Amino acid sequence: MEIKAIRGFNDILPDEIGKWQFVEETVREVFEGFGFDEIRIPILEKTELFIRGIGEATDIVEKEMYTFTDKGGSSLTLRPEATASMARAYLEHKLFTFDPVAKLYCIGPMFRYERPQKGRYRQFYQIDAEVFGVANPVVDAEVILMLIHFLRQVGLEKLELQINSLGCRECRPRYREELRAFLSKKSFQLCEDCQRRLQANPLRIFDCKVQSCQETIVDAPKVSDFICKECDHHFNRVKEHLSMAGLEYVLNPKMVRGLDYYTRTAFEVVSYDLGAQNAVTGGGRYDNLFQEIGGRDIPGIGFAIGMERLISLLPKNKGLKRPLDxxxxxxxxxxxxxxxxxxxxxxxxxxxxxxxxxxxxxxxxxxxxxxxxxxxxxxxxxxxxxxxxxxxxxxxxxxxxxxxxxxxxxxxxxxxxxx
RNA sequence: GUGAGUGUAGCUCAGUCGGAUAGAGCACUGGGUUGUGGCCCCAGUGGUCGAGGGUUCGAGUCCCUUCACUCACCCCA
CATH class of the missing domain: 3.40.50.800 (Anticodon-binding domain)
Structure with a gap:
């Protein structure tokens, strides 16, 4: 029997490699122009890092990680994302002693055990950029501006930037409870999935495609009515700075992120040419991550771009195969x-x-x-x-x-x- | 994890109601007078019909099982 590549793991063949190289070159040019430095991190980490960093109750940790025990008996996991590792490296090597502000980027494969479909594979590549050590909303805007500039540089035009504020550890739980209380009273109108979401993560119900669920949440309380004064102020300054730079955005109060560590600013860039997996990139602020993985209290913000999704949107004339001289x-x-x-x-x-x-x-x-x-x-x-x-x-x-x-x-x- | 669809040559696909040696186009190899590409013409190579089992005189075609791929749900980049 002929041996084939495993499910959800793809070869990138010579006739498409030009696009990958083009994207990677553009990443280096643009990101380094914005003051970012490359970092390379291992593909394997202790499982604990992801459980604590991403959150025990998330889908990634609950059912999507490639975890195994090595010969020494340690539980290791193929990285499902890069942020936790980058934060770990920053703490481990005490990069903050040189300068508390670190702007880092990284390109490489991630692994999640999901059912493959268009734009979703078990090994997939991400371009990751993170800023550690700055709580100021100005940097939120700066990161988003770099992201959009990069996407334009590679030739993407028809994109929509969506932003939202998720609140912080003070106000978000309050909102979540309020929403849960509101929906519990009407839970009989919700679909089976949403009944479950009501317990696990009620914010996700906003995403549901079932008509009756959408009708039910129309007059549900909104995050914007609950976020605390500090979060509201933070979000306003982010929006001001984006506008100042002439960047258009869409407020999407329904946007929720799937990783527990996100706080305050959250953003996504979607394309309607992608199919169901329509997010080219997503990211946000995560002011709790460092403490979760056992470090000091350091704020962070960053994003991850899905390489395969990005490449599928690239204009035809980019990254053409180099001809023979x-x-x-x-x-x-x-x-x-x-x-x-x-x-x-x-x-x-x-x-x-x-x-x-x-x-x-x-x-x-x-x-x-x-x-x-x-x-x-x-x-x-x-x-x-x-x-x-x-x-x-x-x-x-x-x-x-x-x-x-x-x-x-x-x-x-x-x-x-x-x- | 759930659902739907699809598996025939390297690729895109035909293959009737179950009938004899399984087809086309593209691609590949060679040739179309002795030293020159694309177009055209000729010839050739290439298939365990995803795999396993069953029904039948006979299965690419019907039935069961299984695997893979695709899309969607879910979830996310």
């Missing part, structure tokens, strides 16, 4: 040695050159050059070789010229640079 076609057996020698010489000059390893007819070599989208073909003919010359053919306009082999590198370098 030159194909070396040979005629006769003697030419093969020369092809090998010339190709190596060009490789050292970073010119993408290819030749045929088998002895094929010239016609077949030309066909291959065409298929590989070669811009030029160098034809090593027996007669020209005797004079130390070869034919250089431009595949696009079919013109060809005889050139001295010694000048090949310079001639090619000039031509390739020109277009």
């Amino acid at each position: 030159l194909f070396i076609a040979v005629q006769g057996k003697d030419g093969k040695q020369d092809a090998f020698r010339i190709a190596h010489q060009l490789h050292l000059e970073r010119i993408r050159a290819e030749f045929d390893y088998e002895e094929k007819s010239l016609k077949s070599q030309m066909r291959r050059a065409d298929k590989l989208n070669a811009r030029y073909v160098l034809i090593l003919g027996e007669e020209e070789l005797k004079k130390g010359r070869a034919i250089l053919r431009n595949m696009a306009n079919q013109s060809q010229e005889e050139i001295p082999l010694q000048e090949l590198v310079q001639i090619l370098g000039r031509k390739i640079l020109r277009d």
Whole structure:
């Protein structure tokens, strides 16, 4: 039986890798321009980190983690997200002693055991950015501005930024209880799922697609009526700064985040071209996370972009496969040695050159050059070789010229640079 | 975890009411006078019909089981 990749784990093949490289390059340019530094963190962590960081009652921790016991008996987990690890690294290496403010980003695979569907895989890549050590709402706006700028840089246009405030550990529980009390009285109107949500996380009922549930919550209490003065002030300043920068947003009071650590500012960017999994990116503030994982009280804010979702939205002209610069076609057996020698010489000059390893007819070599989208073909003919010359053919306009082999590198370098 | 749909060549798909050696297009390989790509023409390679079992004289086709993929629920990036 042929061995296949495991469910929800995908290969990224050469013809799509250009898009990935393009996105990664843009991340580095944009994020570093905003003062962020890259950090690389392990793929495995102690299970405890995620249980405490993400929250015991969340779906991720309850049923989606790849957890196993290693040979030493420790419970380890493939990271389902990056924020907890980044916070751990910041605490562990006491990065705050150099500067309390840390702006960090990270790109890599995450793992969640979910049923795969469009835009949702068991191994998926995230681009993560976090700011640790700043409680000021100005940084919330700055992070969101960087995110939107980045999305525009990669070529996404039709996007909607949604923001909300989730309140803090003082006011959110109060609101949650109020909402639960309100809905309990009408629980008979709620669907089966929402009956369950009523106990687990009543805020989620806002997301329900069942008509009767939507009708029931129309006049339910809103977060905005319950958030405390400090949270309200914080949120207003975030909105002010976004407006100041000319950024449009949609207030979505129904937006809830699935990880326990989020507080206050929450945001999402959705695209209606994505199907059911329509969030390209999501994030928010998490002022309780550090304490949950046993550190000092440090505020944080950040976001995660889903790479696969982002890439599926990329315009067609981004990250195209790099064409072959030159194909070396040979005629006769003697030419093969020369092809090998010339190709190596060009490789050292970073010119993408290819030749045929088998002895094929010239016609077949030309066909291959065409298929590989070669811009030029160098034809090593027996007669020209005797004079130390070869034919250089431009595949696009079919013109060809005889050139001295010694000048090949310079001639090619000039031509390739020109277009 | 739940539901629906789909599994036939590398890809996209035909295949009638169950009938004999399983098809097409694209792709791939070679060729279409001795040294030149794309178009066209010719030929060739390639399939345990997802897997296992059953019904039948006979199964790609019908039944059961199972696996995989896709989409949706759920959840999230």
